[in-house]
Amino acid sequence: MKRLLSFLIIVALVAFAGYKGGVWWLADQRLAEARTGLSEFGVLERGSIGSSLDGRVRLKQSRWQDFRLTQALELGLAELDAGSPLALLTTLANPESLPASWSLTIEQASMALEPTMFRNWLTEGAEEEAASAPLVALACAPDPRQQLGSGDLTRMGIDAITGDLLLSQTGDGLRIELNTAAIGSMEIDWPGARIRLSSTGISLENSPSVASITLRDAGLMRRLSTYCSRETGLTLNEWGVAAAVALERGLDARGYKGSDQLLALYRQWITEGGELEFTADPRSDTLGIPVRSGSESDEAWQVSYNGAQVPGVYLTEALPVAQNVAPEALEPIVPPEDPDVVQWYVEPVDSANIWLGRKVRVTLSNDNQVEGKLVSVGERELEVSRTVAGGEVAYPMLIRAITQLEVWRRGRAD
Secondary structure (H helix, E strand, C coil): CHHHHHHHHHHHHHHHHHHHHHHHHHHHHHHHHHHHHCCCCEEEECCEEEEECCCEEEEEEEEEEECCECCCEEEEEEEEECCCHHHHHHHHHCHHHCCCCEEEEEEEEEEECCCCCECHHHCCCHHHHHCCCCCCCCECCCCCCCECCHHHHHHCCCCEEEEEEEEEEECCEEEEEEEECCCCEEEEEEECCEEEEECCEEEEECCCCCEEEEEECCCHHHHHHHHHHHHHCCCHHHHHHHHHHHHHHHHHHCCEEECHHHHHHHHHHHHHCCEEEEEECCCCCCCCCCEECCCCCCCCCCEEECCEECCCCCEEECCCCCCCCCCCCCCCCCCCCCCCCEEEEEECHHHHHHHCCCEEEEEECCCCEEEEEEEEECCCEEEEEEEECCEEEEEEEEHHHEEEEEEEEECCCC
16 A cells, blocks of 8 residues: 555656646747747747646746837736646647637736837838828827827826736637726627637637727826827817817728717817727727718717717718828028027028037927927937926927927127
C-alpha cells in the first residue's frame, strides 16, 4: 500500500510538472509566432508565463510597442481561461481548436500620454485627410481645424489611460467589457458572434443579430466640453452647436441627413455625457442607424440616454454635398515701420523661427487671435505660450492656418 501511494504521488508530481512545463513551452511558442507575425507593426514583449491547474495561462508584465505610437501599452496581467487543463493544452497546441467557451482578462493595462502620440511620418498626409469632412470634429483650440488630441488630454490633467478588459466567449455569443478610470467604460453584447483563431490570424464571425452597446463617460464629456469651449473662446452652448454642425456637414458629404433628434442627442452627449445604450450592426454602412428613403417609413434607431428611450433618431437619404474649401485670406498690408515706436509689426510666417522668445500675435484663418510668447517653430506647427492660472501653457497651431504673424518690437529704419 505504501509503495502504491508513493507511486501515485510520483505520477502526480510528474504529471503536474509535465503539465506546467508543457503549458509554458506551448505558450512561449505561440507568443514567439505572434511576435514574428506582428514584427512589421511593433514589438511584443511577453513578460513571464504562469499557469494553473484549472485551465488558465497568464502573462505578467508584458508590453506592446506599436511603431506608430511614441508610448507603449503596458499589460500588468493577461489571463486566458480555457475552462479545463485539456482544453488549454489543446488550444495552445492548435489555436484553431479554441473551445466553445473561454475568456480573456487583461488587468492593469496602461499607456502614458504625451502631447504628440503619433510618429511624425504618420502625419505627413494629414493635410489631405483634413480636406474631407469628418463626422466627429471637436475643436479644442482657437483654430477650429485643430481637433482634440492627446496634448489636450494632458493639459486637462489626464497623463495616462489605465483600465481593465474582459472578453468572454460563450455558446450564446460574445461579450466585451472595457473599464477605465479616466475615459469611462464600454460594454458590448453580441449574440451569435464568435472569434476564430487560425494560422493566418484572428477572425470574427459576424452574427445576424445586432450588438447591444453601453457607453458611460465617467464625467469625461463635461470635463472635455468645458475645456474645449474655454480654449476656443466659445460658450459651452456655442461649442456644442459647432460640433453638431460639423456632424451634419460630415453626413451631408456622405449622402445622409440626420434627424433633428439625432443631432440633438449627439450635442447632448458631447456636452453632458452620461450613459448611452444603443444597438449596432457592424455589417451596415451606418452601423445600424435606420436610413429612410421616403416618408412612409417610421423606423427609428433603438437608443436610450440615461435610461430614457430617445425617439425619432434616424438618417434620411440625400445627394452628397461637396464641401467647398474656403479661399486663403489675402496677405495683409504691411504698415511702414517707425524706429522710434514699439508696436506690432507684421512678419512673414516662414521667418517665425527668428522671433523665438519674443512676444507675438497670431491671427488664424477664422479671425481668432492668439497672443503670447513664441516658444517653438516646427515644419508644420508653431507654439505660443500664454500665462494661465499662474503658469505657462503652450498652444500648438498649424502654420497653414495662420494668416498673419505680428511681432511686438521696435521699428527698423528704412
